[in-house]
Amino acid sequence: MEKASKALRRSSVRLKSMSSGYQELSMVISELRGVRSTAKAFAEAQCSAAQDMLKWSLTEENPAIRDTFFQLSELSALWTEVQKEFADHLKEFVIQFEMILEGEHHVDQARTHVAASERRAVKIKNKLNKASKRGNVEETRQLEMKLTEAKDSCDLAQIEMSDRIQENEGVKLIRVKEGLLKLSDSYLELAHKCHIIHEAHRDIAYQIPDVHNKELHEITYAGPELSKQAVLTAKDRVRLYNRHAEHAGAPVHEGPPPPYSPPRDLCNTTPYNPYYTHPFYISPHTFGSHETNDENSSNRLLDSDTQTHLPTNPDVTRHSDYEDDLAGAVGSMKP
Template sequence: MDKAQKVLRRSSIRLKSISSGHAELNMIVSDVDHMRGTAKAFLRAQQTLVEDLMDWANKEKNLAIQETLALLAELSLLWSETQKDFIDQLKTFKLQFDMILEGERSVDKIRAQLTAYEQKASKLKKDLQKNSVSSVDETKRVESKLDEVKLSISRAQVEVSEQVSENEVVKLIRLKEGLSKLSDYYLELAFKCNAIFDAHRAVVAEIPAGQEKSTNIQNIIYTGSKFSKAHVLQAKEKVKNYKQSSAVRSTAPYDISSSDKPPPYSPNIAQDGSFTSVRSSFGSPAGSSVTSPLPVSEVSQDIYTSHRYDHVSETVHSFNPHLDEVNPDSMRYENIAGPSTNNERYHNIEPLPYGFRTGTPTTIYEQNVAGAMTNMTLK
């Protein structure tokens, strides 16, 4: 059935293009429309599956099944929005070929006008050669008209030449722009798909399962709710903070040895009162960074008066963007016994200059930062 519909659709496009031409361009535009329609149908099929899964889960009395599928439904909603964005973005790709087709039609219109002038001139020449005019005055009138047509032909030839040259340049520009954007759309779709279904797999991994068929269901405990929610939140943040590859990014690592940079224990406060930090971006490749200005009020609130480790970690990242992000897996094992303030790794919290607090240094970079602060205190 699908194959027959495809043949029918393409045949109708070719028939419509017999008079106007450009069957290939018309086929491309039709293919993009068909692609969008197919993507919408696939999206609706996925949504139907998720709805049926939720209906089944709501009738189950198993908490693990209910919470897991509820979280997967959130991820499914995020994935549906991502696919809708991609389907809408295909409109832009189609628009480029619509404009290419419009340019070709404009050239065809000018060429048709030139052909009409040439046919008219040919007819007038035949009339003069056959001596079909009845008088000298009539002959002069036809000759004058022929001269006017020849002048129109010359102008039309120049216009056709200019229009063809301009159209070829514009065609290349539109083709490059359309295909480049299509690449960006697929890269964005792939990145978001990876982020969403990484979280999807992590949530599914939290489902408890007995090792043997004889395992008592009462002995199976579902403890993954908190960590599953963390994976979902992380996926949402990645999708939200995604930046396309065409965005301007700074790829140079922060050099703390440079003389024009502030020391690692001092925030980078500009003369205009803004705070600039270097933070890793979810949409950026490893090692790249983006700068974000913050008001001094937010700097005071988040850094000078806050003693929570997550803000200290953020500050350390602002000076070393290559530190690994804290992921839910590592958080799970560090925080399994309680909040981060009770974590053994950070139990030895001491005040440091400028209101910073940090735990026992665990990396060479943290040791260097702590050493610099200690030396300044001794001085």
């Protein structure tokens, strides 16, 4: 059904643009509009799925599931906003081609004006020949003056058409280059922000406790503060992202780069994690009402890849910011 709808739409565009002679350019505009609408639909589908996952998690008794999807819903809202911005950039790219098409129509108008001037001059010339054969001197003189004016108008129209064509070709190059550069920056911005958001997404997922070879009452969830910090950090990095500063001073390569081999001491280094540069302690949540004296249930220092157990700090207490946020979310989700 979708393929048939697409084929019908493309055929409709070709039929509408057949008289203008710009079928391919009209097809480009139509397809770019389709790209934008599809991108918006994809963003909306992701947002809807994230909302449904949040609703499901709020029905669960497991605090790790509730907290994880609550924080992921925050990232989903941020990701939806980023994709909407990208869709707006796509619209700007479509506008560039629409303006190119408008310029082509202006050139056509100039050509039409030249053709009309030439037809008028030919018509006056035919009348002049007939008047000369009849020997009407006064009519011949008037027609000669009109023919001179028509030729001057035709020459002026030719000059205007030539200038319009040259101007249009120059403007076309400017619009194509500007549009492509902005589109590239838009994709790069989307990629960078996608990396930031889904890096935080992965870090939140890492906070879900492992249950292998453990009893349920032995499992502790120590992720609320770290998950919340990952979301806040992602929001700040997305907000402070500057596409121009990101590429400022970047060299323009005129050829392929030279062969490069990374140093051996850098091959096995651990990737830098920007979220947990400054570690902090948190107290664990416990599943159910069971209690345990296991030393592994003490306060932990967590990063995105490993969990390092540190000595218990009795002076550290868990903040209630997350609980307040989650309680508000639960209240807002109930009918």
